[in-house]
Every structure is written in C-alpha cells, then in structure tokens.
Amino acid sequence: MTAAPLIEVEDLRIDLDDGANHVAAVEGVSFRIDRGETFGLVGESGCGKSITALALIGLLRRPLSVAAGAIRFEGREIQRLSAAEQRALRGNRIAMIFQEPMTALNPVSPVGRQIAEMFVLHKGKGWREANQLAVEALANVRVPAPERRVKDYPHQLSGGMRQRVMIAIALACDPDLLIADEPTTALDVTVQAEIIELMRNLCAERGTAILMISHDLGLVANVCRRVGVMYAGRIVEERRSDDIFSACAHPYTQGLVDSLPRLGSRAALGRSRLREIAGVVPAIADFPAGCRFNPRCAQATEVCRTTAPETTWLGAGGLVRCHHHA
Amino acid sequence: MKLGTSAIIGGLLFALAIFVGLFAPWLAHTDPVMGANLMNAEEPPSWIWWFGTDAQGRDIYSRVVHGARISLTVGIVSQLVNSIIGVTLGLTAGYWGGWWDDVVNGLTNLMLAIPSLIFALAIMAVLGPGLTSLLIALGLTNWSFTCRIARASTLSLKSQGYVQAARVLGYGDLRIMITQLLPNMVGPIIVIGTLGMGGAVLAEASLSFLGLGIRPPYPSWGSMLSEARDQITTAPWLSVFPGLAIFLTVLGLNLLGDGLRDVLDPQSRSRRT
Numbered sequence: 055m056t057a058a059p060l061i062e063v064e065d066l067r068i069d070l071d072d073g074a075n076h077v078a079a080v081e082g083v084s085f086r087i088d089r090g091e092t093f094g095l096v097g098e099s100g101c102g103k104s105i106t107a108l109a110l111i112g113l114l115r116r117p118l119s120v121a122a123g124a125i126r127f128e129g130r131e132i133q134r135l136s137a138a139e140q141r142a143l144r145g146n147r148i149a150m151i152f153q154e155p156m157t158a159l160n161p162v163s164p165v166g167r168q169i170a171e172m173f174v175l176h177k178g179k180g181w182r183e184a185n186q187l188a189v190e191a192l193a194n195v196r197v198p199a200p201e202r203r204v205k206d207y208p209h210q211l212s213g214g215m216r217q218r219v220m221i222a223i224a225l226a227c228d229p230d231l232l233i234a235d236e237p238t239t240a241l242d243v244t245v246q247a248e249i250i251e252l253m254r255n256l257c258a259e260r261g262t263a264i265l266m267i268s269h270d271l272g273l274v275a276n277v278c279r280r281v282g283v284m285y286a287g288r289i290v291e292e293r294r295s296d297d298i299f300s301a302c303a304h305p306y307t308q309g310l311v312d313s314l315p316r317l318g319s320r321a322a323l324g325r326s327r328l329r330e331i332a333g334v335v336p337a338i339a340d341f342p343a344g345c346r347f348n349p350r351c352a353q354a355t356e357v358c359r360t361t362a363p364e365t366t367w368l369g370a371g372g373l374v375r376c377h378h379h380a
Numbered sequence: 381m382k383l384g385t386s387a388i389i390g391g392l393l394f395a396l397a398i399f400v401g402l403f404a405p406w407l408a409h410t411d412p413v414m415g416a417n418l419m420n421a422e423e424p425p426s427w428i429w430w431f432g433t434d435a436q437g438r439d440i441y442s443r444v445v446h447g448a449r450i451s452l453t454v455g456i457v458s459q460l461v462n463s464i465i466g467v468t469l470g471l472t473a474g475y476w477g478g479w480w481d482d483v484v485n486g487l488t489n490l491m492l493a494i495p496s497l498i499f500a501l502a503i504m505a506v507l508g509p510g511l512t513s514l515l516i517a518l519g520l521t522n523w524s525f526t527c528r529i530a531r532a533s534t535l536s537l538k539s540q541g542y543v544q545a546a547r548v549l550g551y552g553d554l555r556i557m558i559t560q561l562l563p564n565m566v567g568p569i570i571v572i573g574t575l576g577m578g579g580a581v582l583a584e585a586s587l588s589f590l591g592l593g594i595r596p597p598y599p600s601w602g603s604m605l606s607e608a609r610d611q612i613t614t615a616p617w618l619s620v621f622p623g624l625a626i627f628l629t630v631l632g633l634n635l636l637g638d639g640l641r642d643v644l645d646p647q648s649r650s651r652r653t
C-alpha cells in the first residue's frame with residue numbers, strides 16, 4: 055500500500071443541524087480505498103452509511119454537513135473543489151447506484167437516452183455517437199437485444215433490467231470508483247445474485263474500485279476485500295473480509311456474525327440457531343456517552359459507559375474500537 | 381392512451397377552427413374587408429350568402445372564416461407566451477427556492493389578485509389597439525396558473541429518485557430542470573395551456589368588443605360582434621355567427637383541456653403502469 059490511495063477519508067464528522075438539535079450523525083470515520091480495490095461498509099439502518107457516501111461525492115444537503123475531517127479523491131480535497139469541479143467528478147470519476155431501480159430512472163425518457171446523456175455530459179460526445187455508445191453500454195451489462203431495448207421506457211423493464219440500466223449509466227464514463235448503496239435490496243434473491251456478480255465482474259475488468267454499502271455482512275464480505283463495520287455513526291471495526299468471520303474483535307461485529315444464517319462447515323459447529331442483537335440502534339440525538347454500543351453490549355463494564363474506546367490497531371491492517379476487544 | 385369522448389369532440393372542434401384559420405383565403409367567398417357591395421346590404425342567410433351580409437354588403441361567412449385566423453393567432457401565441465413565462469418562473473422558483481421563490485410567489489399572488497382581463501385592459505389602454513398590443517397584453521397577464529402548477533410540480537418532483545440520481549450523476553441545475561423536471565410536468569401544463577387558450581380567445585373577443593383589441597373593419601370575432609351590436613334585432617345573423625364561432629372554439633378548447641386532464645393526470649398514469 056505504497057501508492058497514493060484513490061479515496062481517503064480522514065476523521066470525517068457529519069453534523070445534523072435541524073434547528074432544534076445540533077449533533078454529530080457520523081464521527082471519527084476514516085478509511086481508504088486503493089485503485090481497483092473493494093471496500094464495504096456494513097451496519098444497521100440509520101448508522102450513517104448513506105450519508106457518508108453522499109459526503110464522498112459532495113452532496114450532503116441542508117440539515118447535514120461535513121463538520122470536520124477531510125475527504126481526498128486522488129489527493130484532492132473534495133470540499134475544497136468548486137461546484138463545477140465536483141460536478142465533473144460525479145458520474146464521471148465517482149459513480150453511484152442506489153437501492154431503488156424503480157425510481158432512479160426518469161419515467162418519461164427512453165433508457166438509451168439516459169445512458170447517452172452521460173457521454174454527452176461528461177465526454178463531450180455528440181448525440182449520434184452517444185446513442186451508439188449507449189447501445190454498447192447496454193450490451194456490456196448483458197441486456198439482450200440492446201439496440202431495441204434502448205428505446206424502451208423504464209416501466210417496460212423488469213426490476214433486474216432496470217438495475218442493469220443503472221449500472222450501465224454508472225459505468226458509462228468508466229469511473230474510478232463505484233459506490234453501490236444497497237444496490238440489490240429491492241430485488242428478489244436470484245436477481246440479486248446476478249446483479250452483484252455482474253457488478254463485480256465489470257468492475258474487476260475495468261479496474262474500478264467499489265465502495266459497497268449494505269446491512270448484509272455476508273454479502274459485503276463476499277464482494278469486498280475489506281469491510282468496515284459501522285455502529286451509530288462510527289466505524290467500530292475494520293477487517294479483511296477473510297478474517298471477519300473467524301476472528302472478529304468487536305462485540306457488535308460478533309453479533310452481526312452470529313445473526314447470519316450459517317451454511318456448510320460453520321453450521322456443523324452446532325451453533326446454527328440465528329441470534330439477534332438485542333435492543334435497537336439509538337437515535338442520533340441520544341447516542342449514549344462512552345462506547346455507543348454499551349447499552350446493548352454483554353461485555354460492557356464501567357469504563358464503557360464513561361469513556362469512548364480508542365482505536366486499537368490489529369495485525370494485517372485491521373482495527374477495532376472496544377475496551378475489551380477479543 | 382385512451383382518449384375520452386370529450387377530448388375527441390373538443391379536439392375535432394379545435395382542429396376545425398385551425399383548419400378554417402389556416403385555409404381562410406381559400407375557404408372564403410369574398411375579401412373580408414374590401415368585398416363590400418351596397419347592392420347586397422343586410423341580406424339574411426341564404427344559399428348565396430351562407431351567413432348573410434352586413435350593412436356594407438360584406439359576406440359574413442367570409443368574415444367569420446378570416447376571423448378564425450386572428451382569434452386563433454391571439455389564442456395560441458398569447459397562451460404560448462404565458463406558458464413560457466409561467467413554466468420558467470414556476471420551475472426556477474420551485475427548484476431554487478429562497479428569495480427568488482418569494483419574489484415569484486409575490487408576483488403570482490399579485491397577478492391572481494387582479495382579474496387578468498382588467499390587467500390586459502390597462503395594458504391595451506397604454507399600448508393602443510392592434511394585434512401586437514393584444515398579444516402583449518394577453519401574453520403577459522395569464523401565466524399565474526401555469527406558474528403555480530409548474531412550481532408545485534417541481535416541489536413534488538424534486539424529491540423523486542431520478543432527480544436525486546441526476547445530481548449524483550453530475551447533472552447541472554439547468555440540465556436537471558430540462559431533462560428531469562420539465563418532461564414530467566408537461567401533462568398539467570398542456571391542460572392549463574389548452575384551457576388558457578380558450579380564455580384568450582374569449583378575452584380577445586371581449587377586448588375587441590370594447591374597441592380595444594382588433595378594430596373594424598378587420599374581422600375578428602369580437603370586433604364583428606361589436607359592430608353588430610346596433611342591428612341585433614334587425615339583422616341577428618350579424619351577431620349569431622361570430623358568437624357561434626367563439627362559442628364553438630372556446631367549448632372545443634375546454635372540452636379538449638378537460639379530456640386531456642383525464643388522460644395526462646399523473647395519478648391515472650401511474651395506475652396504468
């Protein structure tokens with residue numbers, strides 16, 4: 055890891071200021087993603103994954119704002135860029151696909167046109183050439199008969215096809231980083247696997263780095279080389295995916311691992327019953343003092359309720375934030 | 381898309397008016413202004429004079445046919461100007477919000493508070509009669525409904541996934557407005573525009589009737605009614621036919637507007653897909 059990282063997040067804090075409250079929704083978040091690397095953010099709903107992603111592309115709006123820390127893309131600080139410079143990055147160097155393929159496409163515009171728009175917008179192509187490139191882009195995401203499909207409107211396509219179109223749009227300009235925020239939650243299971251496989255293969259071919267966001271630890275660990283586990287606005291553990299099941303260090307990660315349905319060899323260990331983590335994620339406004347996981351943590355002691363744990367570096371680039379880590 | 385009966389009847393009436401206006405020189409029997417001949421003065425409708433003749437012996441049918449040109453030009457052009465103004469103001473106000481939104485809202489409320497015909501009357505009084513001033517007066521005074529609809533649509537569309545997605549993909553504000561917002565609000569804008577066109581045809585007639593719009597001898601339907609005022613009992617055909625032309629055109633536009641509303645209504649569209 056000697057080369058400069060593609061994107062580097064350092065001590066990011068995102069504030070939520072809705073007049074009544076002024077609180078940190080995300081705090082002390084740091085991670086880096088190298089070129090062509092895959093990194094995943096996992097955590098329960100509301101822990102701040104999506105807003106972290108929005109901060110990366112400079113799109114946090116009103117009640118939310120970047121309050122501290124730095125986000126560097128190829129060494130350049132995103133917040134220091136002008137609005138036009140940020141726009142030139144978005145969709146071009148950093149692309150994003152979302153959870154809802156149903157609503158993320160313009161209902162009154164043929165899908166081919168929506169893909170072609172990317173070439174016109176970011177690559178300065180004319181419409182004729184852009185339309186041809188759009189057909190190629192659809193072919194790349196394995197949409198059958200792309201030269202006919204480009205004329206279809208989104209409502210004529212199935213959910214899986216629409217998500218393929220979204221991927222075609224996102225990868226149209228050959229971005230360096232693809233942010234996938236719960237890209238398959240809205241799809242049924244068989245389609246999910248296809249889409250994930252497609253996304254992974256396309257990015258691997260092109261050397262596109264992936265930041266994958268999900269609450270499904272199994273999925274993220276499967277796609278990504280490294281995983282960051284978020285809880286209540288903080289990264290509590292960061293590990294290589296290979297290590298996370300066998301040697302996770304944080305009680306919350308352990309909880310996530312235990313709540314996964316077990317297959318194959320691990321099921322044979324006899325711990326096949328699913329275990330849920332008791333309790334719920336606290337709301338931003340009443341994050342507990344000390345370690346934010348302490349009300350739900352079986353190992354919590356006095357120090358956990360008063361002092362926030364420091365980062366402990368583990369071997370092989372892992373880290374954990376827990377007073378009593380394994 | 382399934383068109384209702386009202387949209388079809390309205391569309392046919394409007395198409396007829398357009399056809400008549402476009403081909404007026406070929407459809408008319410005589411010159412609408414110069415074709416006067418006192419020998420034929422005040423003939424009632426007959427096989428030769430379909431709609432009768434007036435006190436100067438001019439063919440009312442030919443004048444009504446030519447009147448369609450003027451009425452429709454005023455209706456279409458002025459409503460187009462209104463739609464452009466309304467959409468531009470409403471879209472930008474809804475999208476950017478802030479002080480610009482306040483300014484546009486204030487302006488819209490002002491326009492809504494003053495009846496647009498009174499406003500147009502005032503502008504006509506300043507500019508003087510004539511087609512150009514009519515277009516200006518009617519084009520600048522009836523955009524408030526379009527503006528309201530455009531602003532409201534923008535506010536609701538702004539939170540749609542595809543507008544957010546466009547921002548993530550690096551679209552600029554203008555591109556978002558033109559590709560994501562505008563095409564998704566054309567339905568209601570067209571409905572308002574169609575109804576507004578009917579209103580403009582009526583307004584033209586009213587202003588011309590008052591002598592502020594198209595002046596005699598040029599044949600607008602309103603100016604013909606104005607001229608026919610004194611002979612309404614002795615030669616009723618002078619008023620009946622231009623009146624009928626106004627009635628059918630405005631009825632057609634209103635039916636068309638209502639019919640289109642049923643087809644283009646976003647709720648009924650999402651129910652179908």
Ligand SMILES: Nc1ncnc2c1ncn2[C@@H]1O[C@H](COP(=O)(O)OP(=O)(O)OP(=O)(O)O)[C@@H](O)[C@H]1O
Binds near residue numbers: 097098099338
């Ligand atoms: N526009 C907003 N205004 C106010 N609060 C917000 C806004 N967007 C997000 N939040 C709050 O910030 C916190 C983090 O939200 P975020 O969307 O990042 O969660 P997430 O981890 O992506 O969850 P999910 O798995 O549900 O997508 C949540 O508590 C949410 O309520």
Ligand code: SF4
Binds near residue numbers: 348
């Ligand atoms: S710091 Fe304490 S409360 Fe927090 S996870 Fe570790 S043991 Fe549990």
Ligand SMILES: [Mg+2]
Binds near residue numbers: 103104105235
């Ligand atoms: Mg989210």
